[in-house]
Amino acid sequence: MTSKAESDPRQHTRQMAAYLQETINRLREDIDKVDEPQVKAMFETSAEVLSGLKKAYSDYEQKKESAWPGGKQLHS
Structure with missing residues (x-):
């Protein structure tokens, strides 16, 4: 049986965000450590993409986006 803490999606999003941050740090x-410009660019692009994904997890947890249930409507 799954405990209440284990079923809390925020616990899982926090853990995934931590994993993403570890990967972002490693990429950067x-x-x-590499000399090839294409690999440098690929690593930096990967870090940026993962940073965006990490932000999506944070936005979900903080209900910052209207797309998430209970989220706030953002105005440009």
Whole structure:
């Protein structure tokens, strides 16, 4: 049986965000370890994409986006 803490989606989104941050850090560290410009660009692009995904997890948790149930309507 799943405990209440285990079924809380915020617990899982926080853990996934932490994993994403670890990967982002590793990608950015490795940029300086390679000489090939294409790989540097790929690592930086990957870090940026994962940063956006991490933000989506944070927005979900904080109900910042209107797309999430109970989310706030954002105005441009």
